Amino acid sequence: MQSIAEIVTNVQRGAMDPGAVVDACLKQIERLEHNAADDAPSLQAWVEVYADEARESAAQLRERIARGGAAGPLAGVPIGVKDIFDVRGRPTRAASPLRENHCADCDAEVVARLRAADAIILGKTVTTQFACFDPPPTRNPWQQGRTPGGSSSGSAAAVATGMCLAALGSQTGGSITRPAAYCGVAGLKPAHGHLSLAGVVPVSFHLDHPGPMARTVADLAHVWFGLTGELSATADSEPRIALLQGDGEHDSLDAWTPDGGAEAFYDCLPRLGKLPVVQLPVDWRHVREEHLTIMAVEAAAYHRDDYQRDPAQFGTCIATLIERGLGTPAHRYADALEFRLRYRQTLRRLLSPWDALLTPAATGPAPTAESTGDPRFNAPWSMAGLPTVGLPCDWFEGLPIGVQLVSNRAETELLGTALWCERRLGFELPATQGPTHESN
Known part of the structure; x- marks a missing residue:
């Protein structure tokens, strides 16, 4: 699988169709979520997939690049969003029946940053109820009887299986790091307050940390650059x-x-x-x-x-x-x-x-x-x-x-x-x- 940096470079150059990247992820979602057979049960990583919207966003990006327009640092990267972050025009359920009728008027600030970087918002991933401890329906990608961790359960499972290239999670206790470990991906919990909590269903104001998850640290660093404009240090010298x-x-x-x-x-x-x-x-x-x-x-x-x-x-x-x-x-x-x-x-x-x-x-x-x-x-x-x-x-x-x-x-x-x-x-x-x- 190509790295996020390679995909972005190819999309920006016009050498790769962002629609093809989106379709590859949607194909994985179809295979692992909707058409899963009894001997390969659904991962249940997604609450809602925005297939039409994602394809339309990819098409608009492709046309802009073809006209010579600029493309952002996450151009064409399909990203899943944990279902405690607001996405404009979509419900933010937080795995609770109390929020079934909630519909966000605007994006959470972190989601808005992803859009500004030309990422493709692919859909909402499963969270435990209100991002706390109750087990989710999501299955571990490697053994179905095991947990993917929580509360960023769907985000970790979706990234691990290539259903998206990166995802947003959040951590109050261990909700980025632990699902990442259980599913075999990388996760960054930034310093508290570095990323905005605006438009995020809270657990604890003093403890909540939004952060990204990706297949590798290299991919994680690229997503962080897309979110913040901050370039990661090189890995040339041995750290202490x-x-x-x-x-x-x-x-x-x-x-x-x-x-x-x-x-x-x-x-x-x-x-x-x-x-x-x-x-x-x-x-x-x-x-x-x-x-x-x-x-x-x-x-x-x-x-x-x-x-x-x-x-x-x-x-x-x-x-x-x-x-x-x-x-x-x-x-x-x-x-x-x-x-x-x-x-x-x-x-x-x-x-x-x-x-x-x-x-x-x-x-x-x-x-x-x-x-x-x-x-x-x-x-x-x-x-x-x-x-x-x-x-x-x-x-x-x-x-x-x-x-x-x-x-x-x-x-x-x-x-x-x-x-x-x-x-x-x-x-x-x-x-x-x-x-x-x-x-x-």
Whole structure:
């Protein structure tokens, strides 16, 4: 498969028809979503596909280029949009029956940036309900009995299977990094506030991060350039990377067992050279508790009226989160916000000598579909608002596993570090015929 940079260059030169790129993605969607046979079940990655609109956008782009007009940095790139981002004239359902009649008057700011870069908005991808913890209908692209992760479930699965070249996701705890790891793609969680949340159904104002997902870090860097105009650093020189472990008593790798892919993870590390080890000077469990407090209170504030009017419309997991938020005293919320500020400063000091810290992207390969996975390796960085890049590193029993890079540097520098790691790790995502029936 050609890289996004190659496709854009060819489209801009008039050497490739953007309509052909769109049609190739639509063909994959037709094969894996609509015409899937019993032995290759639907991935259920899409809520709605804008086939006619996408073809029309591609035709308009082709005609403009033929007349000598300029084409943007994402010219002809079909992109999926997680169904919590507004797309003008289309519903933003957020996997909730409460929003069936919602119709967006204008694009979310991030979607508008994609259009301005001449990306093709291909449709809406599946999210967990209100981007929280309830399992989605989407299947893992590699084993149907496994989760694709959440909440950016459809975005990760669609990118992994070539149904789109990139997709928008969002992360409050681990909703970009973990689905990317489970599906074998790359994901960028930018620094908090770098991309606008205007036109995005919120979970938590202090914790929500919109960000892109793509098949490779190289593709991810190109999408980031299209969104921001920021060119990523080159991957020519060896970056300063340290392996992050826990606080001594609570090792950050303690969730990785031989059955959970620990051997595959450790086998990857020598490809990156001899990494020094640093310890997180904070109890991970305390960070997770304070993160959950902020998330619960802010989710409850947004959903309170609807929830109190009709709680049956909410999934079990988000209902539990809202109940926790409604029962949290104001002083506990204030304490959690104060902890967040202190914790962010602690991490910045820890990160100052390094280009990035490396951790597992998840606690193992994708678990069964009854769960969206464990965010313990992701929530600490969402809490701090620091940028992260997740990228696949190897396979374990037919499922991809990934690593995560955390940095206090600009996203462009972090992407340069991730590009260097991607080349060293040598992971390749094969073509998929859809999920198998294996569940273990």
